[in-house]
Amino acid sequence: MSSGHKKRNFQIEAFKHKVVVDPKYAEKTWKILDHAIHEIYNHNASGLSFEELYRNAYNMVLHKFGEKLYSGLVSTMTLHLQTMSKSIESAHGGLFLEELNTKWSDHNKALQMIRDILMYMDRTFIPSTHKTPVHELGLNLWRDNVIHSDKIQTRLLNTLLELILRERMGEVINRGLMRNIIKMLMDLGPSVYQDDFEKPFLEVSADFYRAESQEFIECSDCGDYLKKAERRLNEEIERVSHYLDAKSEAKITNVVEKEMVANHMLRLVHMDNSGLVKMLLDDKLEDLGRMYTLFKRVPIGLPTIRDVLTSHIRNTGKQLVTDPEKSKNPVEFVEALLDKKDKYDKIIASSFSNDKTFQNALSSSFEYFINLNPRSPEYISLFVDDKLRKGLKGVKEEDIEIMLDKVMMLFRYLQEKDVFEKYYKQHLAKRLLSGKTVSDDAERSLIVKLKTECGYQFTSKLEGMFTDMKTSQDTMQGFYSAHGGDLASGPTLVVQVLTTGSWPTQSSISCNLPSELLTLCEKFRSYYLGTHTGRRLSWQTNMGTADLRATFGNGQKYELNVSTYQMCVLMLFNNSDCLSYREIEQATEIISSDLKRCLQSLACVKGKNVLRKEPMSKEIGEDDVFSVNDKFTSKLRKVKIGTVVAQKESEPEKQETRQRVEEDRKPQIEAAVVRIMKSRRVLDHNNIIAEVTKQLQPRFLANPSEIKKRIESLIERDFLERDNVDRRLYRYLA
C-alpha cells in the first residue's frame, strides 16, 4: 500500500470506527435486512430504500459478517416458506394448485428482490466460500419446505395425475395452471421434475393405456383400433407441447407405443376380417399407412408387417401362377402378374412411404413365385409378342415405354433368363419374318433394355436378327435390279437371308416347292452366291409366307395370305380338283405333323375353309380327301389363313425348347467352371458349385447335378483333375 491511498483509508476507517463503537452493528444491520425481507414477502416493499438495503448488505460482507448475512437469509426465508406451505396445505380441493401457483410466483418475485439487495454477497462472498448462490438457494428452500413437505408432495402428484386423467377422459382442464406448476417443477431441477412427476406419470400412463388398449382391442376391428391408438399418441404429443417438458415426449410416446402398439402387434396384424391381409385385399391405403407409421415406432414393428405382407404376396402369387385356368392364356397370365405388381407398388408407395425393405420384400416375393411356374419365361415373351404384334396399335409412345419397363421388371425376377431369351428369339423371329411387328421403335427399345439388364452378349443375336432383316431388303433390291426384266411375269419372290446361329432355325427339313417357284429360287441362289462367295443357303420353308390370288368356282377372286406350306398345298390344286392326304404328302414332302396342321387350317376353320375335306371332321386323317371349296366366300377380298398353331407351345415343343436350353447351358457352365478354376487353381466341390451358381445367376439358376456332370466332362477332357489325396478337391490343368 503506497502513500497515495491515504484518502481512501480514511473513508474505510469511518466504517471500522463505527463497528468498534457499536458492537451490535451486525445485529442491527441484519435486523434492517431481515425486516426488509419480511416486508418483501408481505408485498409491502414500496416503503423500502433499495440503496440503503444494498449498502447494508454490502457493509455486512465488507465487515466479515457475510456468514451471518447468509445464515440469516436461510432461516428467514425458511420461515416464510413454512408459512406459505401451511397456507397451501389448507387450500381446499381445486384451489390447491391455484394457491401453490400464487405462492410460487410470490416467492419468485421476492427471491428476485432479495437477490437484488444481496447482489454484492452473491458476487463476492458466495463464490469464495463455495456456498449456494441466492437464487439457487431460494429454489432449494422452496423445494425442501414446500414441494417436499409431507402434506404437499403426495397431494401435488395426485392432483396433477388426476387432472391429466380427466383430460384423457375428455374433460377440459386449466392447461395454463398445469403449465405453471410443471414449469415450477422443472425450474427446481431435472431431478425434481423426474422424481416428483415424470416417473409416476409414466407409470400411471402405462397402466391407463394397458387397460384401455385391452378394452379397445376386444371391441374394435384393426382399422378402428389403429385410429384410436393414433389419436391417443397425438394427444400425448400435444399434451407435452402444452404443459410438459419437451424431453418427456419421447418417454410418454414410448409408453403409448409399447402399451397400445407393441403389446398387441401380432393380434392386430392377424385380426380376422380386418387385419393386415384384409387391408391388403381391400386396398385400404389409409389404414395400411396408419399401421405402418404406428408400427414403425416400435421395435420389430415393421418386420412384423413385412413378414405378413411377404407371405401374403407369396401365397396369392403362388395361387396365381399355378392356377391352370390362368395358364391357358399367357397374356392374361402376365397381365395378372403386372396388376399384382401395380397393386403392391401402389400400396408401398402410398402407405409404406416407399420403404426400401418393403420394396425388397416385394421383389423377393415375386422372384419366388414367378419361378414356381417353369413356363413364366415363355409367357412373358408371349405377352411381349402379343403386345408388339397388335396390342400397341394406337397406344402412345410413353405408354409403350411404361409397358416395356413393367415387362422388364418381371424379366428381372426370372431365374431362367436364358429360357426367356430362347422364346423371345423365336417370337421375335416370327414377328420379323411375318412382318407383323407394329413398332420397330418398341422392338429396339426392348432390346436396349435387355442389353442394359443382361449385357451385350444376351442381345447380340437378337440384334443380328434385325441386321439380317435390313440386309435382306437390300439384297432383294439388288436381285430385282439385276434380274428385273426376265422376272416381271412370274411370281414375286421375297427372300430373307438369315444368318445361321442368330435365328432359332429348326431342323431344316425342306419341302418340295412348286415348280414355278423352284426356278425363281434357283435364280436367287445363284445371284446370292455370286455376290457372297463361300456361303451356303438352305431354305427354311417352314418359316415363310405367301400371297396367292385364287379364283373359286363361282368366279370369285380372293387374295389368300398363307404360309409357305399352305402355298405348296394349294398350288397342287391348280392341276387337280381332288387330292388325298397321301398324295399331298407325297407331292410336298412336308412332314406329317406340319402338314396336318396346315391342312386343318385350310379345310377345318370356319369362314376360311378354302378346301373341302372328306369326311368332314375336325381332325385330319391319313385317308382324307381334299378338294377346292367352290362355295368359299368371304366379305373381305384379302383372306388371311392362319396356321392352326397353339400360340403356346405344345408339350413336345416345350420339351424340345427345354432340351435346347439345357444344351446351350452346358458350354456356359463349362466356361464358368474353367474361368473360376483358372484363377483359383484348386477348389473343393462345394465352393465350385457355389461360385458357378453365383456367376451364372444373371442368366439362369444352374442345377448342381448338371454342374457336377460338366465338371466330370471337363475332367475327362483333361481340363481338371481330382486331387490324389482329397478327392473333393479339383485342380486346374493348364
Add this chain to the structure above:
Amino acid sequence: MMGVQKDRVKFNVGGRIFETTATTLANAGRNSLFGAMFDENWNLQSNPATTAAATEHFIDRNPDCFSILLDLLRTGELHIPTNIPEKLLYKEALFYGLSDHVRTARWGPFDGNRLHLARSVHGRAPGDGTAIRAGPDGGCCVAHGSMVHVYDWTLEEHPPINLDYQRVNDAIWVDSDNIVISACERLGRDEGGMGLFSTSNGELRYKFHVAHENQAKSYTGGALSFNQDYKLFSSCKGRSNEYGIGVWDQVTGNQVDFFYEPPGWSLGEADKLQWLHGTNCLLVATLFPRKDNCYIGLLDFRDKSMVWSWSDIGARITDERRVRDAIAMEETNSICVVNEYEDLGFMDLRRAGSIVRWSSRSRLMKGKMPDEPCYPKLALHEGQLFSSMNDSVSVFAGPDWVLTSRLRNSYGGSICDFSIGGDRLFALHSDENVFDIWETRAHSIV
C-alpha cells in the same frame, strides 16, 4: 421532449448531484446495482406524484469514482485520472457490479504485435520463480519454490497456495476459480502429488491420488494439462518406478486412466504436456537438461498407443541442436522446437520418424549470453508464436514464422517463464522477483 423527461434520472452520490438517463444506466446490465434499482419490482421510477427527474436517488459512495464509472457507461471507455488510485476504482466498480465493464474497458483483445507493458509487479517471495501461469480472466499465478501466489485481474494478491510446502512443479488454471498445482513428494510420507485449490481463498478442495493395482501410491506430480472433457493430465513419478502419465476427472477428482512409461522412453518426468483438441492426443515432451536426451511423443489414450514420437537418442548432439522447449501447432500439423540460442526448428506431425528442420535465424545472439541464461520457452496464441530468450519475448507470425515484435523490459533480468491468457501476457523474471503484464490497448471507437 416529454420522453426525455421520463428518461432522466438524478443521483446524489456522496453529496454530488449527477444526472443521467435510464438508457445510459441500462448499459450496466441487470446484474448490477443500477439494473436491480430500476427493476419494476423496486418501483423507483413510476411514482406518479413526482416526475422521475425530480426524485433524487442517494448513494453513499465516492462521487469521483462514480463519475468515472458513469462515463464508462456513457462511452464504453475507461479514463482513470492520475489522482484516483486504480484499486479504489476497482472496489467501487465491485460495489456497483461493474467489474466486468471495467475489465473489458481496461485492455483490448490480445495481439502480440500491439502489446505494451502495462505494469510490473514485485512479489514477496524469496528465490527464483518456477513458473507463471495466466488465468482465464486476466489474473495470474506465480510458483516460487513451495508456494503459488495468486493475483486477480486487478493484480490484487489472494491468499497463497501450497501443497504441504513441497516444491511446486507446475500449476494450471482449470477455470477462474480453481487452480491445480503439482508438487514433489516428500520421501517417506504420503504428501506432495497434486491438488485442486480455490483461487479466492487458497484452500485445498481435493487432492488427486494415484493408484496402481488398487493401491494408493505417493508420487511426484510434474507437468500438467487438461482437455475440453474435463480430464486432467499430469506426468507422474512414483516411488517404485511407476512412471507415466496419470489422467483424472477434473470434476470428481478421481483417477480414470494411467499411461505407463514404455521402456526406453520418458513420460514420468516430462517437462511439458499439451492436449491437442483436433487429434485427441496428448503431446508429452521430456527435454534436456532433465534428461540427457529429448523425448517428444504423442499419446492416444483411447488405444494406449504412442502415435508419433521423436527423440535425439543416437544423434550427434551439440548444444546448438539441443531442444529446450517444444510446442505442437495443430493448424500446420507440426511441432515447433527451440534450442538454447532461440533457433526455431519444425517437425512434421503427419510423418513418423520426422527430423527437425532448423531455421537458423538468430545467429547474431550468439556470444552475447548473459551470466545467468534462462532456457527459451515457447507459446502459441491465435496464430502467433512466442519465444522467450534472455530478457525479451519474441513474436513470430505468418506462414514462415517471421519475427514481428520483441518485448523487453529493462528491469528484472532474464525471463524464466511467460504465459498468455485472459488477453494478457505475463513474463516472470529470474534476477528480481518481478513479473511484467503486457496488454493490448483497448480499441477506441473513434
